[in-house]
Amino acid sequence: MTREFTSFTAPFTASGRAALVPSPPWHYAGWLINVAVRCDRAMSPAVVPPALGRLTGNGCVHFADWQATTTGDELLDPVYAQYRETIVIVEIERPDGALYNFCPFIWVDQDISLLRGLLQGWPKKLGATYLTRSLPIEHQAAAPLRAGSRLGATLTVKERRLIEAAVMLTGEPGRPYGFLANKTIGTVGWPDLTRPAAGPELSWVLPDIRDKVASAWHDAEAAITVLPHPVEELSLLGELQAERASVGWVGITVVGAQPFTP
Template sequence: MHASPWIHRSFTAPFTTTGRSALVPPPPWHYAGWLLNVAFRFDAAAAAALVPPAAGQATGRGCVHFADWQATTDGHELLDPVMAQYRETIVVLELERPDGSRCMYCPAIWVDQDISMLRGLLQGWPKKMGSTWLTRSLPLDHPAAAPCRAGSRLGASLAVKDRRVLEARATLTGRPGLPLGFLAQPTIGAVGWPDLRQPRQLPEITLLRADIQGRVGGDWFDAEATLHLLPHPAEDIGLLGELSAEQASAGWLGITVTGALDV
């Protein structure tokens, strides 16, 4: 006896005939957010444990992005903000590709929203749960607003499993800033899913690049920053060792992810 085909409408689990409860709907995914970006130097050899050789070799430069995002598909999430808003910390490392070109690679990223976590895993951004906090800049001339002008001070932190991992402090200089990290260079990630029917076989890794369209904003504000990486018992990002902050910027950005491309 053969079962008749079951028509579901879910892009991701759970699979139902309505598709309403699927954790993530298909792209396009629209994002808008406020970011504090801190570029850093590190010992390039330390990245060998975090970067697939096929992706390239680390140059010793990287960036941490602390982000406060709002995301939507068709606009309905904006009417129910618990579905739209989240914060995350993104670490990207600059690589020299086998063909000599440069790109960024994401070895670690932490988020506080399950929807965003699954969207990231599908794109090759290895998201885990974590708690990100960062100072918001508001368009007010007020002591609590941290307006985008010289002298305003910003802070950001990441905690994973109740332990601090990253801390940043920044002071805006009043000068125009630069796009840094994934804002300035194409960024790739790794996708790999295990098969529990073969639990002793590790997944094969596929390199992908998110197909990003419709970028708006990006008038960045320059900052001087410090960055500290703290020891953590379960996070391999500590293998990078000491991070030395080079440049920093803050500002707003809007992008749309329409899918992913092979690298």
């Protein structure tokens, strides 16, 4: 690309204005329902590259309602800022015993977020996520953050329901789970169509996250159901068993990524 072309991603133009994703920093803030789960450790070879490690059996399914910006302009035109996604996180143990997170599956409803995620090693696909919002008023429709409030979340992929979750707040302090609690290794790999038989060469990265802020987390009891799907492979984790859940808000800034060597 010539120096006159300033686009960070396609489409590549002289102004760069039409680029789907501008260069970092990328600022995110969101409302999350986090369901801590147990998965089948024996399924590790099916979802985790052996060089990275193996499943511990712990994981989390995050349902997120995000708002994101680079320059602040997106907040004035929220169709560019807002999206929802479902993030499946598994905990892995490295050969040296260190614990990290790994994301085998993630679905999002916004093309901007999809490409930003792929660049960071998050294997994003399109899917429709819905989750109950808690609003800061005492009203029956507001799902206030107090004991007994019930919230739900669903994921639909290619017009087929894949995940259903329900939580009930206990009124007790909660805790962060999944990517909120530990670093997540991302997998980057792009095929080269000049050598289509070769397949992509995979590499791994850790997102470079700054300026993380979070609200108090609110504890909840949880239930989760994974439904059959003709293509999606979430069932490779075995039957997910919900343990606890938490809800709250978080903000982070991604300024880039760092190589991770297995």
